[in-house]
Amino acid sequence: MDSMDFTVFCILTVLTLLSLIGEGITLTNPVCMLRPSNIDNMKYFLYTKNRLSRLAVDEDTIKHAPFVNSRSLIIIIHGYTERYDDPYVTTLRTGYLNGVANRNVVLVDYSSIVANVSIFELGTLYVKLVLCDVPDIAKQVVDLVVLTLTSRSYMNHVHLIGHSLGAHIAGQVGKHYVRLTGNLVDRVTALDPAGPLFEGSPRVNTRIAKFVDVVHTNINVLGYVDPIGTVDFYINNGVIQTACLGGEYIT
Template identity: 30%
Template sequence: MFFNSDDIEYRLYTRSNPEEPIILDSSAKPAKDSNVTDHLSKVPLKMVTHGWESSADKNAVMNIKNAYLATKDVTVIAVDWSPIAESALYPIVAYQTKDVGAYIGQFLDALSDRYNVNGNQVHLIGHSLGAHVMGRAASTSKLTVNRITGSLDPARPFFEVPETSEKLDSTDANFVDVIHTCAGLLGVFNGVGHADYYPNDGIAPQPGCQGLQGYMEACSHSRAHYLYTESIYNPKAFPAYQCADWSDYVRGNCTPSSYLGESANPHALGHFYLQTNQYSPYGRGHEIDKKK
C-alpha cells in the first residue's frame, strides 16, 4: 500500500491536554481553534513515533508521552503512520519509511513557519522502524534538529542487512543517541549514532526476556522503549560506561561517563555499556549510589 501525507496523523499533547490530543494537519494547522499551539514556540518539543505493526496508541509512544508530561513542561507530538505500518509485509513497510520520514520533515518545516519552532527545541524519538523514520525526517527538514534518540532499537532488516544509506545515522542531528537491546537480530548491531548504548551487551535475550516466549514477543526489541521511559522519570537510573566492548566492561576497566536515555550526555561519543535489572525498575543507578 502506498500512501500520502494524509495517512500520517500528528497528535499534540501538553500538560493542559494530556489525554485528548489536538490534531494537526500536514501544514501544522490545528483541526479546531486552540490556544494550546501557542505553547509550541516556548518549550521543548518531543516528537515520538512507532515502528512496524504498531501505532501511536501503543506503549512505545504512549508511555513516553505520559512520562514527559508528568515530569517536564514540554510539548509532545505523537506521530501515527499506522495505515502503512500495520501491513504484515515488512519489506514494503521498511521501504516506505523514507517517504514517511520525508513527509514528517515537511511537517517540521511547517511547525517552524507557523509557530516559529526552531531546531534547538526539537527532539525526535522513534522505535524500531520509527528510528529510521525520524532520521529521515531530520535529514530532509530545513531545520538543524538538536537531538534524535533512536532509543528504541533501530530496525536491522533492510537497513543494516542489506546495508542502505536510508537509515538513521550521526549526521541527522546535532546529537544522535541510540539504545540497542536486540542488536544483530531485530535491531542494528553496529553503532549508528554519536553515542550508542548497549545494555547487557545490547543483545537478546535481555534480562527477563529469556525463553522462546521472549523471542516470539520481541521482548528484547521492545525493552529499549521501557528503559527510555524509565529514564525520563529517573534521569540517573542508568549510569553507562564508555568501553571498548562488553568484555572490557565486565572486567571493570571503565568508569561511568554518561547516562542512558533522557539525560544522556550530549557530548558523549562512542559505545557505552551497562547492566539492567530483569524487571521494572530496570535501572541500577540507586544500587551504585548505595555502594559509595
C-alpha cells in the same frame, strides 16, 4: 514466545537475507506497487500536560493548534506494526510530561499503512515500507516540523525519538530537514533501530542531527548491530532484555 510472535520472528528474520539485494531494488520495482501506502491517512497527536489535540499537516491547523510556550518540540515515532498509543509509546510520552515543565509532545501514527495486514504479508510489506514508503513518511513529518517552527518563533529545539523502524524514519526526517532548511535538528534518539534491510545503510547516522544517541537492545534478533550514533548504548550487551523474554520484543 507465542506462535504468532514466532511466525513474525521467522518472517522478519528472513529479511536479513533480502538486505543483500536491497540496494538493487528501486522505486520502479513492482514491490512498491504491492499495496496502497495510505500516507495521507497518517495521524498526528499533540500532547501537553492537560490537553490532547489532533494535528494535520496544513498551515491553518498548525497555526491554531494549542502548543504550549516551550522551546522544545518532541516527536515520537513508533515501530513497525505498532501504533501511537502502544504502552511503550505512552510511557515515553508520560515521561516527558510528568515533570514540572510543560512540553509539546507530538506522536506520529503511520499504522494505517500496515492496517489489516495478514501474518503472511508482514515480511513483504516491511520490504515495501523500507524501500518505498519511509522517505515519504519522513517528508510529511518534516513538513509538520517546518510548519510548526515557522509559526512559533519561541520553538528552537527539535528532538526526534524513533523505535525500531521508527528510528530509521526519524533518521530520514533529520536528513530531509537539513536538505530543506540547511539546518540540523537538535537531537535524534534511536531506540533499538531495526536491522533487516538497513545493515550497511542505516538511516540513522551522525549526519542527521547535532546529537544522535542510539540504544541497542535486541541485536541478536532484529536490532541494528553496529554503533551508528554520536554515542551508542548496548543495554545488557544489546542482546535480550530480561523483561522481554515472553516475545514482547518482536516489532
